Amino acid sequence: MTTNKTGRITGTEMEEAISRFERDCRSDGVGETVRSFIREPLFIWMDALAQASDESVSHSEGEFHAECGLDRNMIMRTTVGINRMLSIRDVFLISAIVDERYADRDFLMSFAERPKLSRNAQRLEQLLSDSFRDPLARPDMKRCDQAINMLFDIIDMIPKTYRAQPFAVISYIMWWMGQEGAMASAISALAIDDQCSLAAIVCSAVERRIGPAWTSET
Template sequence: MTANRTVHITGMEMKETINQFEQDCRLNGTRKAVHSLISEAFLIWMDALEQASVENDEPWRVGVTRTECSLDRDTVIRITVGMGEMLSIRDAFLISAIVDEQRASREFLMDFAERPKQSINAQRLEQLLSDSFRDPLARPDMKRCDQAINMLFDIIDMIPKTYRAQPFAVISYIMWWMGQEGAMAAAISALAIDDQCSLAAIVCSAVERHIGPAWTSET
């Protein structure tokens, strides 16, 4: 999936969507507002990840051609605003890249994005993260991860710099999970924009301490 990199989204467009989301939260509640904001964009994202997983039969390699599909302007805005406004939305996109749909269905991830404080959702997400970190057999689907990273870089190319922190942070985590050296650079890029970005700080700390997921044998 690619975005039209010749299209540049303005800060005004971002602010309009943020204001609409905040108003929707006040009028209809957070759950309905989140669903309205990202449900369609999330399906587009998930479809692209699944296509990357199942359609590319050749062994994964750096630079492999990714599944092509168009990320339109509205989808990019909604993904970016969602990640910036609610960490549960950001985490849903992150988990979707590192965990396959058999273990983390799109229905569960959307429900988590909408209701992160629901105990069953919070416990399930924590378990998924723990398993992916501690289980040496939980190896990344490189094609799926690569597709997510490329889509996020495409998004970053389209949006104003001030909104790039969370996409960079998600890239840094996925790269760390994959054992790629670019994880630190992506995390630093996120922190340069928002020095309070906790996900990027976590990745920086893990890389500096040579801590990695169990499959990399660094833990």
């Protein structure tokens, strides 16, 4: 696949990347393909989240993204992943709202590769439940803000038809943070893909004034 070094990612490039991903899944297996596609961008993403939440590190606006953000190739691979497999989307979401001490990289990669494995599914469900029900599970605002900023960077680089899942993840993170922008991001996702279940869940929660326990809205 020939990829330009600069500029927004085109629809043709995305189609070629998706075709390659699906071809590799058939020839090499889903687990191996997910690992080769997602491991590097996920770890770059998580490094950026960890640095953002480290209060001992001083970040000047712009400099941090240039040093730690996903490059064009990583953005394309991330977009393929979160659009083709919900487990990959969920891994990027969980990594933003749950501290790495509780959702480490080995587990996140294992879930991305094998989401139906009982221990992986149960652990992810427990992480989501704890983040929702525990009033002491407060968001790391810097970590969440960095995730949102990176997702908007991704959205700015990719064709509109591939933006629903990134918008949906943004909407969930904003809902988790108690931010008013959650509904707008969810609606943006649904305007692109009206079958986007994550965005629909966020819309329903906001309309019913249901929030995580720490917001005292449950």
